[in-house]
Amino acid sequence: MTKAALVSALTLLVVLSTVAASCMPLVSEPVQLDEEPLRMEQLGGGGSLEDQCGSITFENLFEYTRATFQIDVANDWGSADVHAIAWVNETLADDLRVAMDEFMAELDPNNGDDGWVSTDEREVFRALASECIEYTLTRIGIRDGPPHRGGVGVDWKNTTWEEDGVVIEEFNIIPPRHSQIRDCTSAFGNDCEEVPIIPDENRDCDTDIPASQGVDECRVKLWLNATMVISGFTDSSNFTLALNASNMSGATLDFTFPVTQDLRLDLWDECEGRVVGLDEDTSGGQAPLRGSCIG
Numbered sequence: 001m002t003k004a005a006l007v008s009a010l011t012l013l014v015v016l017s018t019v020a021a022s023c024m025p026l027v028s029e030p031v032q033l034d035e036e037p038l039r040m041e042q043l044g045g046g047g048s049l050e051d052q053c054g055s056i057t058f059e060n061l062f063e064y065t066r067a068t069f070q071i072d073v074a075n076d077w078g079s080a081d082v083h084a085i086a087w088v089n090e091t092l093a094d095d096l097r098v099a100m101d102e103f104m105a106e107l108d109p110n111n112g113d114d115g116w117v118s119t120d121e122r123e124v125f126r127a128l129a130s131e132c133i134e135y136t137l138t139r140i141g142i143r144d145g146p147p148h149r150g151g152v153g154v155d156w157k158n159t160t161w162e163e164d165g166v167v168i169e170e171f172n173i174i175p176p177r178h179s180q181i182r183d184c185t186s187a188f189g190n191d192c193e194e195v196p197i198i199p200d201e202n203r204d205c206d207t208d209i210p211a212s213q214g215v216d217e218c219r220v221k222l223w224l225n226a227t228m229v230i231s232g233f234t235d236s237s238n239f240t241l242a243l244n245a246s247n248m249s250g251a252t253l254d255f256t257f258p259v260t261q262d263l264r265l266d267l268w269d270e271c272e273g274r275v276v277g278l279d280e281d282t283s284g285g286q287a288p289l290r291g292s293c294i295g
Helices: 003-021 049-051 090-107 119-133
Strands: 066-073 079-086 116-118 140-144 159-171 191-196 220-230 238-244 252-255
Touching: 049 119, 079 090, 090 116, 090 119, 116 119, 119 159, 119 191, 140 159
Parallel strands: 066 252
Antiparallel strands: 066 079, 079 220, 116 191, 140 238, 159 220
16 A cells, blocks of 8 residues: 555545534635546545545554554454554654655645654544544454355455544654654644654664664554454354455464363465455455365
């Protein structure tokens, strides 16, 4: 996903929030619209928050170096607590700050795209990302009954993020001991500091750490804490767990299930599966047979 697409998706959240909070008309007289439509590169191609964020994943919002996901399924199998940590290192951290700066420019042309990212911008970005993730794909499907790979009429997307149950926290988006840090004016009346989105050639994002130590001082660390809702699951004695692992080469996932008598791993497969696209024309194909892939 491009940084421009990320900016468009998160910008939509603010637009929707603004519309919901205001009852004043924005235009009092008819206006002449340009005949040439403005093409908006928004994720998913829809108009609502759910449309924009509903076809993407955590990895689309945050490109990380590596991550760990801990999924603890509740005793009633109706939900799971999800705790994730993502490390964004080296130039990927620069890319994240660049995306934040471009995002703020979409919100306010006078306060963004200036090569700097502030504590104000960090908080806005974090809050809106948390809201967007509520609608993203969990990548996880879990179905009870005999093992299978789905087929006509079987929907593997039976897990969703709980509403108001997603929290994103961060470390070091604004390094407090950055060699280039400076004061700024807060739009919210808070203390405000900002750093360049891309540090100078010294990459001195922590003046307390000698360069000789070789520490990645500009790195960013992200935490995701969320509740995942599991729908339509009734029989824990026999079930299939599916995971779409596309673009997750740097991730580790650990699942913890409730204590279940004689629960064993019967078979695992790793394969390409069917081609699934956002467009109906790009989806379809035959599901691989059980046991026909690597495993």
